[in-house]
Amino acid sequence: MRKEKKIKSIGAEIRDYVLCIGIAIVIAMLFRTYVFAKENVDGSSMMSTLKDRDVTFVEKLSLHSKSIKRGEIVTFDSGNAAHDIFVKRVIGIGGDKIEIKNGRVYRNGEELNESYLDKDTYTQGGSFLGENKKYKVPQGYIFVMGDNRKVSYDSRYFGPVSLKALNGHVILRAYPFNKIKLFK
Known part of the structure; x- marks a missing residue:
């Protein structure tokens, strides 16, 4: 028993x-x-802000409330066959008018103060948004660019990104340890 x-x-x-x-x-x-996930940076399109092999953490709650803000760094599904994850900076949100002229980016007629870019960065147009052209971002979409404008494949080439494609908003670089940084 x-x-x-x-x-x-x-x-x-x-x-x-x-x-x-x-x-x-x-x-x-x-x-x-x-809620929260780890994402690895693969590539140089966000240099000097983020470098290849940096480890970041993204929050996902803002995706549910659709409260993505201009200037934030986001990750999203590229939509290509491999479903690569891209990391870029939000330049414009739904309703914004984006223009590139004389190597500078304008939003709603105002030149952006892009202090996160390396000094003397020249922003050229792409196949989707060429220089001296204006583009109005549709509602439910964002316009993104990498901080390393010379090599970044971004909305200048493939157009706006649907909010539904977003994976998260980068809030922390956790690695390398000597470069830990919080992002807004």
Whole structure:
């Protein structure tokens, strides 16, 4: 009788552990999907702000409220066959008019103060938004550019990005450790 009780007790304990581990995995997956996730930077399109192999963390709550702001750094699905994840800076939101002229970016007729760019950065137009052309960003979309304008493949070439394609808003560079930084 004691052995049976002990076996049932061990079985109940194993079941409890499995249940707790299962619940923890589900909570972690939900947290990663809807709240906070790690993203690795692959490439140089955001230099000097972010470098190749930097490790960042993105928050996802602003995606649900659609409160993406100008100047924020976001990650999104590129829409290409490999579904690469791109990281870029938000230049314009729905309703904004974007223009590139004389190597500078204008939003709603005002030249942007892009202090995050390297000194003497020249922004040229692309195949989607050429120089001296104006583009109005549709509602539900954003216009993005990389900080390393010479090499960045961004909205100047592929057009606006749907808010539905966003993965998150970069809030922290966690690695390299000597370059840890919070972003707004």
